[in-house]
Amino acid sequence: MNVVLALLVGVLVAAGTWLVLQPRLLHLVLGLGLLGHAANLLVFAAGGARPGIDPAFAPGGSLPAQAADPLPQALILTAIVIGFGATAFVLGLAWRAFRELGDDHLPSWRGSEPPLEDEQTEPRR
Secondary structure, eight states: OHHHHHHHHHHHHHHHHHHHTSSBHHHHHHHHHHHHHHHHHHHHHHTSOOTTOOOSSOGGGOOOTTOOOHHHHHHHHHHHHHHHHHHHHHHHHHHHHHHHHSOOBGGGOOTTSOOOSSTTSOOOO
8 A cells, every 4th residue: 555655646746746847837736736735645645554653542542453643634634725725826826817918838928027129129228
């Protein structure tokens, strides 16, 4: 099971990194989402059952067989909620930028630069 999770984390990181390096805004947003999911899965894999470690709350004071630590699961649930909110916010910003600039190709964005009169000349100050 740990090998499968490790391979899945590797695939998600590779795909997320590839998407982040693309020049389109939607690819950037999707790549950041995949990297977040890979981090959540890595924390989940690291938070499995550990021999010799007692959980904070155990019924009857005894450790159930193959009990998982609840702290990483709570952290992952929190990270999923925060990631969902952040992704919704970034998608809203991306939609607004696409409507204002007319394109989602990041290298062609010139929103903060003054428009040039001609391709050969510098802008007037």
